[in-house]
Amino acid sequence: MIHLPVLITDLGLILAAAGITTLLFKRIKQPLVLGYILAGLLVGPHIKFIPTVTDNESIHIWAEIGVIFLLFSLGLEFSFKKLVKVGGSASITAIVEVVFMLLIGFVAGLAMGWSTMDSIFLGGILSVSSTTIIIRAFEELGVKHKKFAGLVFGVLIVEDLVAILLLVLLSTLAVSQQFAGAEMLVSILKLCFFLVLWFIGGIFLVPTFLKATKKLMNDETMLVVSIALCLLMVLLAVKVGFSPALGAFIMGSILAETTQAERIEHLTKSVKDLFAAIFFVSVGMLINPSILIDYAVPILIITLATVFGKFLSSGLGALVSGQPLKTSVQTGLSLAQIGEFSFIIATLGVTLKVTSDFLYPIAVAVSAITTFTTPYLIKFSEPFYMFLERRLPKKWVEGINRYSSSTAGITTLSDWKTLLKSYTFNLIIHSVILIAIVFLGSRYLQPFITKNLINGNNGIVISLIMTLFIMTPFLWALAIRRIEKKAYSHLWLNKKYTRGPLVALEVLRIGLAIFFVGILIYQFYSTWISIVIAIALIVSCMFIFSRRLQGFYNKLESRFLLNLNAREAQNAPPEILPWDTHLVELSVAPESTLVGKTLVDLSVREKYGVNIALIQRGKIMIPTPGRNERLYPNDKVLVIGTDDQLAAIKELFEGSIDENMQSSFPKEDMSLQKIVINSSSPVYGQTIRNSGIREMTQGLVVGIERNGNRILNPDSTLIFENGDIVWIVGNNKKVPDLLK
Template sequence: MGVGPIIAACSIIFCMMSVGSAVGHFFHWGTMNSLFLGGMLAMSSTTIIYKAFDDLGLRQKKFAGEVLSVLILEDILGILLMVVLSALAVSRKFEGMELVGSLFQLGFFLILWFVVGIYLIPIFLRKAHRLINKETLLVVSIGLCFLLVVMANKAGYSSAFGAFMMGSILAETVEAESIERVVSPVKDLFGAIFFVSVGMLVDPAVLMEYSVPIIVLCLAIMLGQAVFGTSSFLISGQPLRTAIQSGFSMAQIGEFAFIIASLGISLHVTDDFLYPVVVAVSIITTFFTPYMIRAAHPVASWVERIVPDNMLAHFENRQHLRQAATPLRKNPWRSLLTALISQVGAYFTLSVAVILISFAALLPLCRGAFGHWPGNIACGLLTLAAASPFLRAIVMRKNHSEEWKQLSKRSRLNCIGLWLTFCLRYALAAATVYYVLNFLSPFWWPWHVGASVLLVGIFINLRGVKWVSIKLERTFMQNLRSRDVQAKSGEPGYANRLNSRNIHLTELEVPEHSAWAGKRLYELDFSHRDGVMIAAIVRGAHRLNVPGGEAMIFPGDRIEVIGNDESLQTFAQRMNQEHDQLPLATSTLQLRRLVIHEGNCFIGQSLRDSGIRSQHHCMAVGFEDASGNIIPATADHIIERGDAMWIVGEDEAVKRLMK
């Protein structure tokens, strides 16, 4: 995805939140109403845009991929925005420390649920693969979703947050595509119910009363996204035309706006009029979405005419120059610190989770079984044993990596910095152990400090702890990367470079009744007819890279095609239009018993020569013997008088044959 979509998403959210808050203050709706209104206007609708791209046949366009990348990031940032708005709503004022605490709590749950989910769920799906069919997979997926929804509610977050997290976890499994297929009808059903329920909350009287604000908000969204959305995509490094098309595509609000509006109502911080106003704005902007997307092309052409040529060339060549430039050697300090921060954060989160769960569930059981102090000892031993693989990883991760070796060889100052990172991680692990000892032990705190340092040293050197730590990490990384490895096996490495040029790579599926099925690539001659090249043919689990002219394509094949937006759109349209016109059956098949009497024209002929199939359009299934069993028919069988022949054919054909 890269840093470009992140820049665009953050810029759009900030600008549109400012626009929404400004409109709210302009109409004197109060601080909290204006703040929540800004949050609603900041989120474009993934569902509506995706459907609009499909209906307009634009999903294969280059700008569509950029828009969908930004929408995914907006959904993630929307979860964070909901937490921030909830914190502000509860306190009724901006408390910096309270907000920081809420963000840390959110980060803790995000890391914990994601890491545990990525570790456990793919293992469960692999173990139960033979037992899971489509129906079971649907039930399991929805059940897992509801499980995390309940956990999110218990933790004080919204149901949407839990469902979003489980969707993110399932999306990283190799079963993601199968889950998407079986869940799609349920998604459509609940989507319809959701929008019906939203529509029922619309009060026509409120709409008439707030007609002017509704019109102003619609204009603010469409003009704001056209200006700030385009500017954000330009800042992220997109060419001018792509930026305009992307910005115009995002000029609507949808499901996330309703969720934020519902959040404000549930927290009793927004007025009742705001929800129907937002629903009306969403309906109107959704109606104008296709027109905004279509308008992007002529607007881009007009802007290109008035923009100076040197500025236009700068916009067009930025990505080219960046891709063509020789990549600079990576800074080993940056790589090392980035990896350490992410890994230490994940392992520390797991250690804290083990301690919290142990103190909440295990400690009462141990005290009830063994008494107070013996129970504390048992709970402490079990807690430290469970957390030891994570504590070891906090201290030892990346200590033997290539970056560590490079830095240690360069200078003495680097060695000091490396040992400083080691000491800080050792201190963090020791502080975690100290917390457990200080909570459970009655001894003086200096003894706890010394014991903590000693225990961490023991954890580092125990082979069993090392083996468990490495195995847990390898399993997690295998689960995390399994889908990417499967998707990228043999994926062309030049795809990202193509995206920076005027051409890009996309994947299309050959329709079931395609007229191209069974034909060779040299016969279809796509390069001359459509101006595209076939980079790969994917058939099931098999992949043919850079196929030759003798390669054939079949229904269901996924073909990776290289071309520009216009040629790819023409190619996709022609592929969907050119299909075999199979004759439709006018009646059902019948199975009849035909007895060969004296004088029948078939007597003495073989089935091959009888014309039953070629002339009468029927098929002989078999012949009945004396015991009533049916013997399969062969083409060389000679038809004799008295034979009982079983015939299959359409109604009219069988009737004609029987006569």
């Protein structure tokens, strides 16, 4: 008789149960994740009236693979470039929310009599919202074009990175079983070091490899290569002491910056869906229904803590970051749930055997309840804001509006700030690279050469010379390379106050370069005389061959930037004005009544109060289009207006708002900005029409705040006065010139 392995039987049972519950949950329009968890509960060991899984160990291995592909997929959607473009509002909101929810979870756990470790993991579970659930809810409710959605997506991007940090910190804490501040700091520094190193190395190598092999890559080969790259980074992450999930996430974020990102995401989606389904089913298998009954009260308490805690912390964070009350309320209610990262954190506690058996099913139950409540909370957010506005003291509402208005817009960067920012980036990036080269040279290159090629002192000398040769371009960039020449020259001309600090900065740079050289040589020789001689020779060579080193380094930098910018920059969440106006992209459907009409014929500003800031027609960009410009099928139009105005004009575009918030529409140079007019401003005393703002900044004046009064869509004959706060949608590189 033919014997069928137990693993295949169990896998068939899991997928059959998952398939049935998937169809059921599709029918009732609920998240599939909950269906998978229900399937796991049914085939798990706690329900006996249907066949159950018997080889739990193998299923857990498959579930680990599911976590890897789930994090790989999240990394493909993450992108470090998106994180840089997120902006201060989303970053502040996310940080405030995470810190508050960590504290709320920890305090709630202790109040219920749980152990310290259970309480810490509960805080971690509650601190991260669900990207999948929020995106699905936004799509179903049709609110992705509203301004608070951009802020929510930015918060989710920051939360993804925070969740990765939490995985590392909780792993360290679970292993050490003590709150060692020094150990935690080392873990954070180690994580930051490898994040920077992997990102720099990955962006330099992976896109280059994909470009070189592009002609050989059919879909099958691309799928195999993508999964191989993912698993190689997983192996590397485990090798240096991190979790497999971190490695998968990092490789996904690296591939997200390549021109093949969409293709890779499409090809790996089926693989991710399969293994992620097994992971979520394994989540359900760990749920004991009797525990849910016994812990019904804690589940209710934690659910309420999640909803109210996230609403208050996210709303407070949004207010602190300068958002209006309406946006803050909508953001807080949108983020009031937990999801996939919470499962992974809970799984970590079970795997490391540091949390109690009841914590995992409680987390799943809370996630299920908050998943159901999320769409209703989002729908309820605007009426709740209107209720708050009526109930809150008028002075409070006015104070929030003034604070929001004062914190919005652009600020001028001083030369010192610009210079210090560039010097800091230069120091961090090249220090990480040099430390990595020193480590690889002393730990791997030197032993390999002395054992396999040349023994004794000659092998050590050759290893040292090769390592120094590799380090030299980066030593030059750290110590000698001229950064922000314009800001530096401005500061240097101020002899009295700035030359001293500038000289100190240059001495610090050279000192760091010498320090890294000394550290390297000390790994090979312990004689200080030889170290001093070698450092003197290296420094001399750096100055003598400075021009050649500059040329070589410029080639490396150009290659890196070419790879980094190969994929068109993703849409950044727009800055939000105190009038509730924001930028959104609309597409002109071929059957739209707008096709063929000029902007003056459409009169969208007069009829709807919106402004058209930019038109993309294929690869052609038309910033601040003229009144005689016509709209054609499939034009992508960048429009500024309020939520209500955009909802009204959306019908003209026949509901063709781009549902992909992260489309490749290159509008990063267009943004809403604020300038303050004074008596020395070039436009002072001139009308809007005669000021040349349209010509100088490719911009439109969309609002003026004068003596506390707001004028939306001002007439072109209005004259600029001293103290006017002027809001412009235009080229963010040209608008600051108006401040000069």
